[in-house]
Amino acid sequence: WYQRRVREAVVSTQSTGEFWGVNGLCSHSNGDILVVDSDNNCLSVHSSDGRFISVFGRKGADRWEFLYPHSVATDDVGNVFVSDWGNHRIHIMDKKLLPYLEQESHLIYY
DSSP states (O other): OHHHHHHHHHHHHHTTTOOSOEEEEEEOTTSOEEEEETTTTEEEEEOTTSOEEEEEOOBSSSTTOBSSEEEEEEOTTOOEEEEETTTTEEEEEOTTOOEEEEEEOTTOOO
């Protein structure tokens, strides 16, 4: 069921032309779908039925900007982790998707 809902959400959003380079997605603790778009340099949030809710980020190297974000994950309390490949760092947001921590790491290479 979950895989089907994620696939439907991604397909319905792609058909509107909002995505350019989906590189990762996961389910948030509240059921929303989080999608990392590397070419648009953002994290977008969609409801479980695929409706667009919001977007975070833009291209850049300043705080809370992305340069080819690569993947997204959540932990058991709802924190969100976005790996920022181009800036060699990880962005961490709390369960309300508010910026929490930005950690540089030169270990992020693909």
